[in-house]
Amino acid sequence: MDVSYQEKSILGSLLAVAAVYGYYFVSVLRDLGRYEFVGGVVGRLVVAVIAIVVIEIVYHIVLALESKPEPKDERDILIECKAYRNAYFLLASGAFLVIAWVIMRDAAPARIAVTNFITVNLVLFFMVVADVMKFLTQLFYYRRGLR
Amino acid sequence: MTKGRIRNNVRKLRFLGSEMTQQELAEKIGVTRQTVIAIEQDKYSPSLEVAFRIARVFGVPLEEAFQYEAADAESGQVA
Numbered sequence: 473m474d475v476s477y478q479e480k481s482i483l484g485s486l487l488a489v490a491a492v493y494g495y496y497f498v499s500v501l502r503d504l505g506r507y508e509f510v511g512g513v514v515g516r517l518v519v520a521v522i523a524i525v526v527i528e529i530v531y532h533i534v535l536a537l538e539s540k541p542e543p544k545d546e547r548d549i550l551i552e553c554k555a556y557r558n559a560y561f562l563l564a565s566g567a568f569l570v571i572a573w574v575i576m577r578d579a580a581p582a583r584i585a586v587t588n589f590i591t592v593n594l595v596l597f598f599m600v601v602a603d604v605m606k607f608l609t610q611l612f613y614y615r616r617g618l619r
Numbered sequence: 620m621t622k623g624r625i626r627n628n629v630r631k632l633r634f635l636g637s638e639m640t641q642q643e644l645a646e647k648i649g650v651t652r653q654t655v656i657a658i659e660q661d662k663y664s665p666s667l668e669v670a671f672r673i674a675r676v677f678g679v680p681l682e683e684a685f686q687y688e689a690a691d692a693e694s695g696q697v698a
Contacts, residue, residue: 545650617662
């Protein structure tokens, strides 16, 4: 299978995001009873962001040494536009969901237990899912083509 | 409106044009080799500018490099 430089780059980013944030959100599930988004949780998030940056830099250095980097052309940009459209749709849907959640919490605080910890992580979750959607859309169009 | 289809003779023109490689063509028209592959496999219709550049590289009119096959509005069949 002929895999382009762009596809390898996207695949690496996808795996890095899935692995690091997968680990982060599993740890969040364990701490679901927390109320505020402070202390060790912030530290964990900072570590996750730094880990992503380091993994991406190392991976792209290795990739650049292994295969010749190609500048983006019109097809890459078009695919990226479609990917951002899908990611935006998902992110906007997530934002509406979180807003609805917060409004419901304020309307019925006794019934809906939504802590700051859950709200912040929910926003983060939709940001990550939107990113994953962007990568998956790109990989889909690179394989299927734009007709 | 039913969508038509854009076909091309890029692969044929490449072989007729002193067996130019996909990489050579890609460099001449300013895209990646992957994009040339996608164009040849009808998986991507290039922009008008790239289409003109391809025709110019091979020294042929645009219609010889690319053909638009309009779909039949009734049946959706490509004519």
